[in-house]
Amino acid sequence: MEAIVLYPIPAIGHLISIVELGKLILTHNPSLTIHILIAPAPYNAGSTAPYIASVSSTTPSITFHNLPSVTLPPTTSPHHETLIFELIRLNNPNIHQSLLSISKTHNVKALIMDFFCSYSLSVASNLNLPGYFFFTSGAASLNCFIYHPTIHKNTTKSLKDLNTLLIVPGVSPIPSSDMPKPFLDRSDKAYEFFLDCTITMAKSAGIIANTFESLEPKAIQAVSEGLCVPDGPTPPIYCIGPLIAKNNERNGTQNEGEAVPQCLSWLHTQPSQSVVFLCFGSLGSFSIEQLKEIALGLEKSDQRFLWVIRNPPSEKHSLAVSAQPDPDLNFLLPQGFLDRTKERGLVVKSWAPQVAVLNHGSVGGFVTHCGWNSVLEAVCAGVPMVAWPLYAEQRFNRVVLVEDLKIALSMDESEDGFVSASEVEKRDRELMDSESGNSIRERTLAMKDGAKAALSEGGSSRVALTKFVESWK
Numbered sequence: 001m002e003a004i005v006l007y008p009i010p011a012i013g014h015l016i017s018i019v020e021l022g023k024l025i026l027t028h029n030p031s032l033t034i035h036i037l038i039a040p041a042p043y044n045a046g047s048t049a050p051y052i053a054s055v056s057s058t059t060p061s062i063t064f065h066n067l068p069s070v071t072l073p074p075t076t077s078p079h080h081e082t083l084i085f086e087l088i089r090l091n092n093p094n095i096h097q098s099l100l101s102i103s104k105t106h107n108v109k110a111l112i113m114d115f116f117c118s119y120s121l122s123v124a125s126n127l128n129l130p131g132y133f134f135f136t137s138g139a140a141s142l143n144c145f146i147y148h149p150t151i152h153k154n155t156t157k158s159l160k161d162l163n164t165l166l167i168v169p170g171v172s173p174i175p176s177s178d179m180p181k182p183f184l185d186r187s188d189k190a191y192e193f194f195l196d197c198t199i200t201m202a203k204s205a206g207i208i209a210n211t212f213e214s215l216e217p218k219a220i221q222a223v224s225e226g227l228c229v230p231d232g233p234t235p236p237i238y239c240i241g242p243l244i245a246k247n248n249e250r251n252g253t254q255n256e257g258e259a260v261p262q263c264l265s266w267l268h269t270q271p272s273q274s275v276v277f278l279c280f281g282s283l284g285s286f287s288i289e290q291l292k293e294i295a296l297g298l299e300k301s302d303q304r305f306l307w308v309i310r311n312p313p314s315e316k317h318s319l320a321v322s323a324q325p326d327p328d329l330n331f332l333l334p335q336g337f338l339d340r341t342k343e344r345g346l347v348v349k350s351w352a353p354q355v356a357v358l359n360h361g362s363v364g365g366f367v368t369h370c371g372w373n374s375v376l377e378a379v380c381a382g383v384p385m386v387a388w389p390l391y392a393e394q395r396f397n398r399v400v401l402v403e404d405l406k407i408a409l410s411m412d413e414s415e416d417g418f419v420s421a422s423e424v425e426k427r428d429r430e431l432m433d434s435e436s437g438n439s440i441r442e443r444t445l446a447m448k449d450g451a452k453a454a455l456s457e458g459g460s461s462r463v464a465l466t467k468f469v470e471s472w473k
């Protein structure tokens, strides 16, 4: 029996889309089996267990294999990505072993790895397997990634000391400070890991990206024409998205026992397109001062809101593998806030079923940290955004969403990253009721139609998927 092996990183924001890729491959090749290798999470990046259990029970052709745990060396790098790279590097013997063991009963056709798993491309090569990377973010950031070795070669300075606009093929000029934090300092271990990763990506059998032609035409054209790897060949690029979690999939809800989560029942009672949804991905959290400021802004805005709150980051909890305790809302929010806004607002602790929320008719806008899954989920639901980036490539995504795609407004912060209550109030109002709100809503709806067309028979993503499948057959 033929099989494909997927190797995601153990973070919900990366897992869902690669599993969806596996399901998509299955719909076109139902006789295949999909094997997914799961490494133990080195930090808490959102609960994956309920999602994995749900997929296992609904899709028998997908089997999850848990890899043994490895001991990570101590690190002084402030970036959590360093832990992921270490985990992947140390897991190579386990990946090799798993591939051998699956090969005993299956004809393994390809290994598809999350782009963070660049160290494992050598394992695929050693076994004569084509190794592909799955890029979980958009084409603009893909271009930036595989162009990064060129940026590195063209200067001896760290980006943090450059204060310049970076020109990446197919992408609007990006302030160097908007690059992901691990790319800013050459002396950091995370920088070294990413440089190695971005060089290795270009050596793969192909890169599959979670985006679609009509969303990012300029960026996709530039990378496909080879402009982002000027000194060597570019592997084939397959834009097969949008791949997002299904509406009814349980992706890590806090209230697993509830038939209908409370926030959805609450949304049923709200007028059409009246609610602003605020949610910041699997890792996003704010200081107490910032939480209180957001609350003041929401209160002044007079808009309806549904707000997911997580505990502020702390030494103790920020990278802990175990689940965090629920936030204490009375402590974190201004006194009386919940009571004063109870007619038009709901605060949810830690986690909400985001896809279902975004697709609820009462939701009219989304304040997001710009994680790419959240962006695609908003596009597919036709909900315009306010972009409030927090970590990873999200500042970069904000530039793309606001400047290039024009489907989001920018939440502007002060130099130290703090966002004032008046900015929250202003952007909320703008998103929900002004001219600019309407124009980004119309563009988002057009992108929603574009996403549907890309995924339908003869659409660009379907064509790309067929080409990808033919490449390993």
Ligand SMILES: O=c1ccn([C@@H]2O[C@H](COP(=O)(O)OP(=O)(O)O[C@H]3O[C@H](CO)[C@@H](O)[C@H](O)[C@H]3O)[C@@H](O)[C@H]2O)c(=O)[nH]1
Pocket: 012, 013, 014, 016, 046, 136, 137, 245, 251, 279, 280, 281, 282, 283, 284, 308, 350, 351, 352, 353, 354, 355, 370, 371, 372, 373, 374, 375, 377, 391, 392, 393, 394
């Ligand atoms: O309360 C919550 C919070 C999150 N989610 C889901 O969790 C996923 C979060 O993914 P994403 O929006 O991409 O954010 P991150 O988890 O932060 O994702 C990481 O991975 C993405 C893909 O590479 C990057 O774009 C991000 O910057 C990076 O932080 C989405 O499917 C959300 O629907 C929920 O369902 N409920």
